[in-house]
Amino acid sequence: MTDDHVYLTLSEAGPEPEGEARWAYGTGFADPLLGVDTALPDGVEGADLAAYCQMLGDDALVLSQRLIEWCTRAPELEEEVALANLGLDLLGQARRLLTRAGQADGSGRTEDDLAYWREDHEFRNVRLVEVPNGDFAHTVARILAFATARQALYQRLVHHADPVLAAVAAAGTKELAYHREWAQEWLLRLGDGTPYSHERMQAGLDAVWPLLDELFTPHPVELRLGTDPAALREPVLALLADDIAEATLTVPDAAPLAYVGGRAGRDGVHTEDLGPLLAELQVVARAHPGATW
Amino acid sequence: MVTTTTRAWEAAAAVTDPELPMLTLADLGVLAGVEESGDAVTAWLTPTYSGCPAVAEMAADVDARLREAGYTDVTVRLRLDPPWSTDLISDEGRRKLAEAGIAPPAAGGPPPGGVLRLGPTRRAVTCPQCGSTDTEELSRFGSTACKALWRCRSCREPFDRIKEI
Incomplete structure (x- = not known):
């Protein structure tokens, strides 16, 4: 390796000495938990931890995919970059969480196995993250709600018994602060803007609100792991109410989106919108199984 | 260790x-x-x-x-724990960033969150090109995850800034 910069090094022709690790792909460095101690802590059931990491990882993965759909569609170039950045943060969190899931259940499944080779009924994300983007205000409302709830959750998970989950949460909470701030700024700008922007922003909140209930409804896995999300309901809704009031908007009074026989996203029961999203997310991996580059 | x-x-x-x-x-x-x-x-x-x-x-x-x-x-x-923070960037690193035209992050991590109010929220950021403090943020998100996009109102040049995390 003759140059400090790997891009320049790569462009130099010449045979590569066998075994020399000078490029990321195919050198075994793709693991987002590379070398992290992944032993299970006492008292934590591997299957439960895996299911929980899938829930949180699927939330992040699916919302990341939705945000990336804004590329070439955002109202301003800066906002397109912002949305792509938020999506990248969530993708990074998803990679760690799904990798943790595959280790914790002993299946040895990788992040790619879980992202690309599960069917929609095997995804454990809340429905909030899978519904289509709608307009820009709808996206602002969804990011505000998701980032506020996820940050509150991560702030608690930094004390979780599983050190990997705790570390993912500690890094993630700092990233989500920027997501929340971005959404707050747009909420304020649109809500306290013109009568028309106010109306559109209110419609965005109204559309998202019925989907919030699922974030605070405990799944048996969460109860067994001591991470009951019901405890988040009051503080998260209070934060959102403050933001909404500051933006001269009204907290929607909406019934939760109906569950199907008491089941929803955490049980693999999704809206019809998840399938097409996954088709796009998974098509390359499924068209070329096992491909590497 | x-x-x-x-x-x-x-x-x-x-x-x-x-x-x-x-x-x-x-x-x-x-x-x-x-x-x-x-x-x-x-x-x-x-x-x-x-x-x-x-x-x-x-x-x-x-x-x-x-x-x-x-x-x-x-x-x-x-090693994921403790998470990375911009406070880990050395003084030497901050000097090299400024030399390369990238405004280094402030010490002390990100500003506290909370409810966002209308009103001035400008941080004092020095333009790495001309040294003016008459600068403004264009976007909190830039070319990489760790950077925000700023502009100097004195020399009119845009510049990157490492944002606190």
């Missing part, structure tokens, strides 16, 4: 960041530790953002540099 005096540390610490090539991994605070035992060496990296796409490349570079330095048994591992 951070050991900063060994030959292995020196080799790993000289690797540069793929996105910010003016900085070494040591300047950036990404190199979290190096342990050496005979011909075996383990280097720990703490990624900046969860989704930083440069981690794999950094790990590959550290691995290659240590092998060049004569170590045959090289392991590169990630």
